[in-house]
Amino acid sequence: MHLPSDLIVSCQALEDEPLHSSFIMSKLALAAFQGGAKGIRANSKEDISAIKQEVSLPVIGIVKRNYPGSDVYITATRTEVDELLASGCEVIAMDATLAARPAESLQELVQYVRQTAPNVELMADIATVEEAIHADQLGFDYIGTTLHGYTADTTGKKVYNNDFAFLKEVLEAVTAPVIAEGNIATPDMLKRVFELGVYAAVVGGAITRPRDITRTFVNELKNSRTTS
Template sequence: MYLPNDLIVSCQALEDEPLHSSFIMSKMALAAFQGGAKGIRANSKEDIIAIKKEVDLPVIGIVKRNYAGSEVYITATTREMDELIESGCEVIAMDATKYERPEKSLAELVAYVREKAPNVELMADCSTLEDAIEADKLGFDYVGTTLHGYTADTKGQKLYDNDFHFLKEIIQSVKAPVIAEGNIITPEMLERAFELGVHGVVVGGAITRPKQITERFAEKVK
């Protein structure tokens, strides 16, 4: 098992964001490492390679790419799988929702990585309890809450709603280690997630997206 029972920091910046740069993301990962993170989540082959040169931490790799006619954009096809295998990341995360995929089914994508890179672990980015249960049946190494609140049928929902009710349901329903991810913005939220029994917690925007952090402060100015 590559991922630690600890804090994992997501270091991502898309093309339209001020910090978009593999160099900057590698330094963001270094700052996270120096601050005590025990793992990194990163987007794109280029960013992961740069991060790997900077820190010796396990990396959850993804590739975000839009495909016409599909709601699935996190590691959606074998193209993204190949890029991530080449990056050297220890874990590949992929959209594990029910939505139509551009090419292969979720089960086929799992089989593809298992055959091509059996040493790489897989994380399921789920939005619903049904997603998590199905991902567990498919043999994912980790089940994550990443997409809860970000899909059409969960939009507006927050992971921390009702004292992490959704997270509790997943922990009780799957055998795979659970990774809490999505809208965990305070140390207290992280602490509560671990109290409930998660294997790891991914924190992103609260640490590595200064534009979003600034917005939270700016909106309080009357």
């Protein structure tokens, strides 16, 4: 397996974020590596290529792109898959929800990668247990809880709710290694998901999004002032 059973750090910044830059993402990846991370998750061929020049860690690659008429935006079509294959990432993650897709079916994308680049592994980003089971049947190498809380039928839900009840359900339902991802905000939460039996865990915003981290401190301060 390309991914170690350990901490993977997501280094991403969209166009409206101040750190949006392949150079900056490469340095974030370097900082994560120096801090002990054993893998990186990154968005876009450009960012992944820059990260690959900085660190030798395995990379979970995605391409976020919106398509009219579809809610699928993480590695949605063969176009994004081809970009990721060219990036040199070891793992390609893709939306594995049951939402209507803009082009190829999920099964067709899986088959395309298996035929084109059999050494590249696949991660399914799912939102429900049903989707996890479907991804397992399609032969994904890893199943991640990435989209739980971010789809129409799971809006507002959190992976960590009720002591990670959703994660526990996924672990019981599939045979593929499970990757915990989604609002893992503290070291204690990271420790807990490994206690529950995940293969690996992706932590993003709590480590690599300083604007959002700053907001959590500011909001806490505001709340304390309004209640005192």
